[in-house]
Amino acid sequence: MSNTNIKVGVIGAGAIGNIHMGAFAKAEGAEVAAVADAYLPLAQQRAEEHGIGTVHGSPQELLEDESIDAVVIGVPNQFHAPLAIEALKRGKHVLLEKPMAIDSEAARTIVLEAEKSGKVLMMSHQMRWKALNRAVKARIDAGDVGPIYNAKAGWFRKKGIPGWGSWFTRKDQAGGGPLIDIGVHMLDLSLYLMGNPKPVSVYGSTYAEFGPKREGIGTWGTPNWEGYYDVEDLASALIKLDNGATLSLEVSWAAHAAGLPEDPFIHLMGTKGGVSIVGDRGTYVTHTDNEVAESEITPLDGDEDRDLMTSHFIECVREGKQPIASALSGYTNNRILDAIYESSRTGNEVKLSWN
Numbered sequence: 001m002s003n004t005n006i007k008v009g010v011i012g013a014g015a016i017g018n019i020h021m022g023a024f025a026k027a028e029g030a031e032v033a034a035v036a037d038a039y040l041p042l043a044q045q046r047a048e049e050h051g052i053g054t055v056h057g058s059p060q061e062l063l064e065d066e067s068i069d070a071v072v073i074g075v076p077n078q079f080h081a082p083l084a085i086e087a088l089k090r091g092k093h094v095l096l097e098k099p100m101a102i103d104s105e106a107a108r109t110i111v112l113e114a115e116k117s118g119k120v121l122m123m124s125h126q127m128r129w130k131a132l133n134r135a136v137k138a139r140i141d142a143g144d145v146g147p148i149y150n151a152k153a154g155w156f157r158k159k160g161i162p163g164w165g166s167w168f169t170r171k172d173q174a175g176g177g178p179l180i181d182i183g184v185h186m187l188d189l190s191l192y193l194m195g196n197p198k199p200v201s202v203y204g205s206t207y208a209e210f211g212p213k214r215e216g217i218g219t220w221g222t223p224n225w226e227g228y229y230d231v232e233d234l235a236s237a238l239i240k241l242d243n244g245a246t247l248s249l250e251v252s253w254a255a256h257a258a259g260l261p262e263d264p265f266i267h268l269m270g271t272k273g274g275v276s277i278v279g280d281r282g283t284y285v286t287h288t289d290n291e292v293a294e295s296e297i298t299p300l301d302g303d304e305d306r307d308l309m310t311s312h313f314i315e316c317v318r319e320g321k322q323p324i325a326s327a328l329s330g331y332t333n334n335r336i337l338d339a340i341y342e343s344s345r346t347g348n349e350v351k352l353s354w355n
């Protein structure tokens with residue numbers, strides 16, 4: 001690719017689209033040339049704030065613009081698959097917000113289109129680039145942990161239902177509740193740190209004890225009291241992996257969870273040592289002469305997570321590299337999420353095959 005900046009279009013000017021515009025403004029090798037939102041005044045406002053030249057009131061207008069090389073998709077989950085597929089068909093690279101899609105069938109169609117197009121399809125899982133999480137990955141890669149055979153990950157928001165009644169709390173628009181919203185981050189990071197083992201079976205349950213009563217409302221998103229709530233507000237699951245390891249995943253938007261941290265957490269237990277991430281604190285543990293020895297893990301220096309993620313996307317586009325947050329990882333996450341919902345519905349373990 002030449003030395004000129006890649007031209008990026010941001011689809012979705014809401015909370016996350018705004019964050020992406022800020023990250024691309026700081027990045028080298030790319031510039032945001034256009035923004036689109038179904039609500040044109042918001043797109044216009046963002047364009048003014050970020051100095052973006054072209055504004056559209058529909059994603060289709062932006063996708064028809066042949067000068068745009070890559071798009072960021074930051075709209076409600078139900079639109080991820082149709083917009084990603086259209087973008088890929090039009091020869092654009094895609095940085096796609098999580099979750100990849102509202103279900104694994106829709107996610108599979110994105111993977112197939114990405115393979116056909118040969119363009120970069122990267123998932124926006126910024127947690128992989130957090131300074132502490134990079135330090136933990138480095139410890140694992142250095143062999144300090146050994147093979148990881150058990151992991152516990154979760155995120156308990158105690159009063160954090162986003163946008164009650166809006167797309168966030170509607171199954172047909174979001175695909176689910178906290179499991180697909182914040183659980184997908186913990187699932188993605190756990191599998192990445194564990195070396196991407198394949199899930200083979202899943203057992204789980206979901207509950208909705210706060211949302212239907214309009215309780216447990218948080219501050220993210222804008223409520224729509226004319227809307228409705230038909231997703232879970234707590235999920236608990238056990239995922240078995242093809243290397244024999246197990247991962248338990250526990251998430252809530254709202255819960256009576258005294259004593260549990262509000263922060264996201266991951267505990268990874270290996271044969272040589274263990275690593276824990278609780279919020280911004282990382283700990284390494286090992287047993288020496290039958291004594292438990294714990295030490296703090298220092299976050300790595302460097303840019304902010306979203307800035308590094310943005311740079312990685314630009315590098316992949318410019319150099320034709322495969323992103324570490326790949327289309328396959330997004331699809332794998334969606335397969336597991338579907339299986340948890342299915343297991344909750346049927347009461348049975350769900351087996352996953354990969355042929």
Ligand SMILES: NC(=O)c1ccc[n+]([C@@H]2O[C@H](COP(=O)([O-])OP(=O)(O)OC[C@H]3O[C@@H](n4cnc5c(N)ncnc54)[C@H](O)[C@@H]3O)[C@@H](O)[C@H]2O)c1
Pocket residue numbers: 011012013014015016017036037038039042058059074075076077079097098099124125126181221
């Ligand atoms: N990576 C993260 O940590 C993170 C954090 C928050 C949200 N997200 C994801 O980002 C996406 C958007 O979330 P948000 O919090 O910004 O939501 P939001 O409601 O703040 O913004 C969504 C925007 O999309 C626009 N929109 C809706 N349908 C559209 C369409 N068909 N075409 C164009 N624009 C459309 C809306 O007008 C709105 O401005 C979701 O998929 C969410 O899961 C990711």
